Structures are given as structure tokens and as C-alpha cells.
Amino acid sequence: MPIRIPDTLPAAETLKREGVAVMRETDAVRQDIRPLQIGLLNLMPNKIRTETQLARLIGASPLQVELTLVRVGGHQPKNTSADHLISFYRTWEEIRDRKFDGLIVTGAPIEQMPFKEVTYWHELSRIFDWTRTNVHSPFYICWGAMAAAWHFHGLPKYQLDRKAFGVFRQRNLAPASPYLSGFSDDFLIPVSRWTEVRREDIEARPALDLLVDCEKTGPCLLQDGARRSLYMFNHVEYDSFSLKEEYERDIAQGLPIAVPHNYFPGDDPARSPxxxxxxxxxxLFGNWINQTYQSTPYDLSAIGGLAPT
Incomplete structure (x- = not known):
């Protein structure tokens, strides 16, 4: 089944060209099934790029998914037009009375700041607390994962001496996990961050399980089984050229940045990655949507609470 997004969302044409099944809102309302309600709290500056990347993955599911784009109300993005935000996004205050089968919270380029110094931290904390009663299965990514893990579990983040940047080999520590169904024993995922969480801190928190790890860049994917929550500290959603554009941006700004590890063929930035x-x-996204579909109540009003032990 296709992903249901607004007819005029810029991502729609991109996804159609790539062969992703996209259903028009006008067609979806005629189908007598309940689509999964997935919210995307997009904290990234380039919202169109990020919403396209995530819609691409969600839209590959055989289930019908209705995607709701959400933003924090107390922050005005500088890299996305007001028209786009008005047309396609809702503030959290506008959707806080709704319930969702899943909610994705993205990263943000503020990871070196202490959490409480982030201008919208108070609102984000309220959103995190709201997920306990209004979201069946949250999926936190990169800085969003670090922020949620600190908010819920007090998991600290640590500053790195240099940016973890490139495509790194990860280890599958939990092959029996339904979220890792079909995964290889090891695999590659893009990494782009100045901070990390550490294994010993995760092991000291029984509510958290480490599912995927990397020798060079540390923990990659955690779960809080009781809350059906996933914490992905890297950028599995990145498209082919995301790291290239970050590298070229930092070079243009005169920032100290190395060529992304294991990304360009022959480590040559002149070659296409x-x-x-x-x-x-x-x-990963297919498994998450499948697990959400199998465990979420048909009646949206029943969402909220712990998973059965």
C-alpha cells in the first residue's frame, strides 16, 4: 500500500519518479481501512530534504500510512519558506489532542549545545512527555535520539574530539529482534555527529537494550521495549548525497572537516559516492512500521501505556 501525503507536497513528485507508491488524499479517503497515523516532528533546517528522505522509507511499506508533518511552534526555521510551513506543517499545539501510531523525531544541527540551552527545549520536553500517552511507538533519530534518551533515561552525551563523519560498519547485536529482521550480521550506516553516547552508560540502564553497535563510532541503535521506542543515533535515512553536501558546506565555511570515511570511492571527493x-x-523502517501495525490498537483512542510484559 502507498504512503498518503498531501497532493501538492514537494516530496510527492520526487517519490513518484523513484517508483515509491504515493496515494493522493482524494483517493485515500475512499478506502475503507484505517491507515497508520505517523507523525514526523521535523527539527532539521532543510525540512523539504528531510521529509522527502523519510517519506521515501515510510512509503515503501505495503501498508497505507498517513504522514502528518509537525514542527515546534516556538522556533522559526530559517531554511524553509513560510509558505511551505503554512501549507504542510502543523505545530505540536495544533495536533496535541490527536493520537498517533508512530512518531519520528529527527535530528537537529545543535548537538554541541547543552540540551537545556536549546531555545525550544521546554516545548520539546513537553512533546516527549506527550508521546507517553499519545504515541504508540516513537522513533528518535540522531540528536532527537540523544535528546529523548537524556530526557527519559538520563543517558548522557559526550563531546567528540573530532566529528564522527562517514559511512561506518555496524554490528548486529540482536539478530532475533523484530526490528532487525532480515539484517546482515554487519552493515553500513552513515554517521554525522560531534557527540556520542557510551556503552557503559547504556548497560547501567536496564530499560534500554543495545541492538546495533560500531567499534569506531559507538552505539547506533537502542530500544526501550516497554515503551516500544527506538533510538537511532546515526543517519540511516540519508540519501546518497547528504554526506557530500555536508562536506562541501563545511569546506566552504572553512570548518575543520575530514573527507567522510568510507564514502567516496577511493576517498576521492571528485568521484560520485x-x-x-x-x-x-x-x-529498519519497514520492520518498525510492521511492528507498529501488529501491536497498535485499531481504536486510536486506546493508544497510550506500556507494552505488555
Whole structure:
């Protein structure tokens, strides 16, 4: 089944060209089934790029998914037009009375700031607390994952001496996990961050399980099984050229940045990068949507509470 998004969302044409099944809102309302309600709290500056990346993965599911784009109300993005925000996004205050089968919270380029110094931290904390009663299965990504893990579990983040940047081999520590169904024993995922969480801190928190790890860049994917929550500290959703554009942006700004590890063929930035993580990105999001579909109540009003032990 296709993903249901607004007819005029810029991502729609991109996804159609790539062969992703997209259903027009006008067609979806005629189908007598309940689509999964997935919210996307987009904290990234380039919202169109990020919403396209995530819609691409969600839209590969065989289920009908209705995607709702959400933003924090107390922050005005500088890289997305007001028209786009008005047309396609709702503030959290506008949707807080709704319930969702899943909610994705993205990263944000503020990871070196202390959490409480982020201008919208108070609102984000309220959103995190709201997920306990209004979201069946949250999926937190990169800075969003670090922020949620600190908010809920007090999991600290640590500053790195240099940016973890490139495509790194990850280890599958939980092959029996339904979220890792079909995963290889090891696989590649893009990494782009100045901070990290540490294994010993995760092991000290029994509510958290480490599912995927990397020798060079540390923990990658955690779960809080009781809350059906996933914490992805890397960028499995990135498209082929995301790291290239970050690298060129930092070079243009005169920032100290190394060539992304294991990304350009022969480590030559003049050559076009190869995407070697796409299949596992689709697997992870497909598995998450499948698990959400199997466990969420048909009656949206019943969402909220712990998973059965």
C-alpha cells in the first residue's frame, strides 16, 4: 500500500519518479481501512530534504500510512519558506489532542549545545512527555535520539574530539529482534555527529537494550521495549548525497572537516559516492512500521501505556 501525503507536497513528485507508491488524499479517503497515523516532528533546517528522505522509507511499506508533518511552534526555521510551513506543517499545539501510531523525531544541527540551552527545549520536553500517552511507538533519530534518551533515561552525551563523519560498519547485536529482521550480521550506516553516547552508560540502564553497535563510532541503535521506542543515533535515512553536501558546506565555511570515511570511492571527493546502506534503511523502517501495525490498537483512542510484559 502507498504512503498518503498531501497532493501538492514537494516530496510527492520526487517519490513518484523513484517508483515509491504515493496515494493522493482524494483517493485515500475512499478506502475503507484505517491507515497508520505517523507523525514526523521535523527539527532539521532543510525540512523539504528531510521529509522527502523519510517519506521515501515510510512509503515503501505495503501498508497505507498517513504522514502528518509537525514542527515546534516556538522556533522559526530559517531554511524553509513560510509558505511551505503554512501549507504542510502543523505545530505540536495544533495536533496535541490527536493520537498517533508512530512518531519520528529527527535530528537537529545543535548537538554541541547543552540540551537545556536549546531555545525550544521546554516545548520539546513537553512533546516527549506527550508521546507517553499519545504515541504508540516513537522513533528518535540522531540528536532527537540523544535528546529523548537524556530526557527519559538520563543517558548522557559526550563531546567528540573530532566529528564522527562517514559511512561506518555496524554490528548486529540482536539478530532475533523484530526490528532487525532480515539484517546482515554487519552493515553500513552513515554517521554525522560531534557527540556520542557510551556503552557503559547504556548497560547501567536496564530499560534500554543495545541492538546495533560500531567499534569506531559507538552505539547506533537502542530500544526501550516497554515503551516500544527506538533510538537511532546515526543517519540511516540519508540519501546518497547528504554526506557530500555536508562536506562541501563545511569546506566552504572553512570548518575543520575530514573527507567522510568510507564514502567516496577511493576517498576521492571528485568521484560520485555509492549508496551502500539503502537496503538496510528500508529494512529498519519497514520492520518498525510492521511492528507498529501488529501491536497498535485499531481504536486510536486506546493508544497510550506500556507494552505488555
Amino acid at each position: 555509492l549508496n551502500r546502506w539503502r537496503s538496510h534503511a528500508h529494512l
